[in-house]
Amino acid sequence: MSRELKPTDWLIAASQMKGIGRQTLRKILPNIQAIPPDLTSLRQNLPEEVEISRNKRQQLLQLNRQQVISVKEMLKEKGIGAISIFDPIYPKNLRNIPDPPLVLYTLGNLQLLRKPMLSIVGTRIPTNYGKQITFHFGRELGNEGFCIVSGMAKGIDAEAHKGALQTCGGTLAVLGCGIDVVYPAEHSWLYKEIAVHGLIVSEYSPGTKPQKIYFPERNRIVSGFSLGVIVVEASARSGSSLTVDSALEQGRDVFAVPGSILSPQSMGTNKLIKDGAKLITQIKDVIDEYPLHALSKRDGLKNDSEITGNESKLLDIIENTQSTFHQLANASGLPAREVADAILRLQLRGKVKQLPGGFFMQVQKEGLTNAKCIINNRED
Structure with missing residues (x-):
């Protein structure tokens, strides 16, 4: 694992400290955001003028580089992702609510x-x-x-x-x-x-x-x-x-x-x-x-749009046969989300249609079809 640490890593580690909640973290957010890559301890980036209780300050001052690395490694071992309000992928809608979560753990x-x-x-x-x-x-x-x-x-x-x-x-x-x-x-x-x-x-x-x-x-x-x-x-x-x-x-x-x-x-x-x-x-x-x-209602998904590499690969697979979503993923070697996006775009152009049972087949007729991509047929 890379030992380069970002402000997000420090924020995630600080959020896991007992007794350190959103209100406290919000007060020190600018200080965490300004953390340089080579910081060894939060003690170096938490000035006295930040208004937090003495006990919480003392606790936060103990947070060091090795502890942050340990949290990163623990999350990786458990297969858990984590993003913070500093990250570009953090949704704008959520960022703009009155009390946004500062850290989101993900699966x-x-x-x-x-x-x-x-x-x-x-x-x-x-x-x-x-x-x-x-x-x-x-x-x-x-x-x-x-x-x-x-x-x-x-x-x-x-x-x-x-x-x-x-x-x-x-x-x-x-x-x-x-x-x-x-x-x-x-x-x-x-x-x-x-x-x-x-x-x-x-x-x-x-x-x-x-x-x-x-x-x-x-x-x-x-x-x-x-x-x-x-x-x-x-x-x-x-x-x-x-x-x-x-x-x-x-x-x-x-x-x-x-x-x-x-x-x-x-x-x-x-x-x-x-x-x-x-x-x-x-x-x-x-x-x-x-x-x-x-x-x-969207423009930009027209029948004459350029076929992408993933879409072409899926069309080749189902040229003379019918395949389920999972069969397409296995045969193409593409991640499930890329198969889902590609097959949906092909359906919207009328180049692929879905049959009962979750099978997909290629069609010659141009036109808009239902935008369905069955991933899981379980309904109970």
Whole structure:
């Protein structure tokens, strides 16, 4: 491992120190950002005029180069990524909220951070109606190129992730615990699927157990990533209201799916509509708000666009046969995310179409097809 250290490395290591929270780190952020590559101890870059408590100062002054290197090596051994607010890949939307996370631990495809995002939230005890609507919205918005963000909780969150996993838009799960802690435990399979085909993030150090206070903090990140928040089903006193509060504070759009006036699970969403949230009953209601982001509305993906090397390679593979997504990845030797991007662009040009069972075949007819890229057919 390279021994060259960046301000991000020092910030990540400092954030893992016991008793050092976001407020303290925010006060010393300019000092960390100005750290030179050859710094040996934080003692050299923490002047007396920085207003933090004596105990926290003494603790931070102990942070040295070897400890920072040890944290980097520990994360690498565990296969955990980490980015900070200093990094270019850190999403602009999230950076601009009132209280952005300074560090994000990651598992999965960081390229999803470059996609337009929409979050879907709701009750942990949805009706069958709520489950069906959520899965449908997650899948179809993913097909439009949006990355679907949620909190991997039971109910609506899980359905949103499952729907989006079937698309090239992908899904991002924000945890209210350490990145290496699966909560709830019964979502172990979902956690693994998102880690492989999507992205998992957490602002909490690895190993951090879930606590009630962490979930409202997580919700501000769910909405912070997103252009807008979609609430499918929520009771009158739903935790989703905290996400909506964060969304409104952050200037995000709020959408709500109407439900039966007799259903307790729809009392919260119906009230949101009365209070001014945009009522939505179809995908078009959402994508019409973001014409520059939806794939079906974008220019620049025309049939006569130049074929890239990856696209040409996939066309050669399926010239006289039919292949699944995983067969294309294996035969081409390309990373899964590159196969997903290439096959989606070929579909949008009408050069490839998808058949039942998740198979892809080459077509001669020009035209726009549904932007679907099945990665995982699991729906239960």
